[in-house]
Amino acid sequence: MTSPENRRITDLGTLKAISHPLRMRLYRALFVARTATASQLADQVDEAVSLVSYHLRKLADHGLIEEAENPSTDGRERWWRPSSYGVSVHDEDMRGAPELVAASDALGRTVNEQRVELHRRFLDERLTWSGEWRSASVSSEWLPRLTAAELAALGQELDTVLRKYDERARAAEAAGDTEGRENVAVHLHGFPYRP
Structure with missing residues (x-):
């Protein structure tokens, strides 16, 4: 399993x-x-x-x-x-x-x-x-000034939100609700950089 x-x-x-x-x-x-x-x-x-x-x-x-x-x-x-x-x-x-x-x-x-x-x-x-x-x-770019701890927390929150939507969609699809569903790619990158 x-x-x-x-x-x-x-x-x-x-x-x-x-x-x-x-x-x-x-x-x-x-x-x-x-x-x-x-x-x-x-x-x-x-x-x-x-x-x-x-x-x-x-x-x-x-x-x-x-x-x-x-x-x-x-x-x-x-x-x-x-x-x-x-x-x-x-x-x-x-x-x-x-x-x-x-x-x-x-x-x-x-x-x-x-x-x-x-x-x-x-x-x-x-x-x-x-x-x-x-x-x-969706296509967007955000350039916040964060600490490493804030970036880690942001990543965890985004992961939680995305998992919720994925699990909800999988459950709906398993129950036969397939109308209008497509595969969706969500790519997130969060990393420090220097201009």
Whole structure:
């Protein structure tokens, strides 16, 4: 059963496994689908089923995904699901270990590149969405002056709000309320910078 908590990644092997660009795309696609087969995911990422199966097994080897119950009568299909609500990496777990810092940075870059590509695709396809969806989309930038503690608190509050909306939407969808629902990406970055 998928854990309702985020999986906190603290080891080098798991960081390297999830940092691979295709594995991150597969993990994200599986998170959205909730359960899927290698062939379903291969269609989404436009890769060979054998390659996708290999990378899914690597994610499973590190406990990031797990086998799911097979909802069909075809016993040949292997179904997968995320093993947790998501993943997280914390700076304090990387301190004093340069190899962990490097792997964490690689993961951050992979995730950011894929987020940018996802937003770029929305911008390119924006006019294919209804006016309602175009008006509902959000793009903003805030530049407050905060302390590290305030930024941490802000991040926790935003995480709580987003989780509430996600859990509410998942429950509604599980109850059959699928009308008008689309996959929505919400990307937040909060970090110090110097002008």
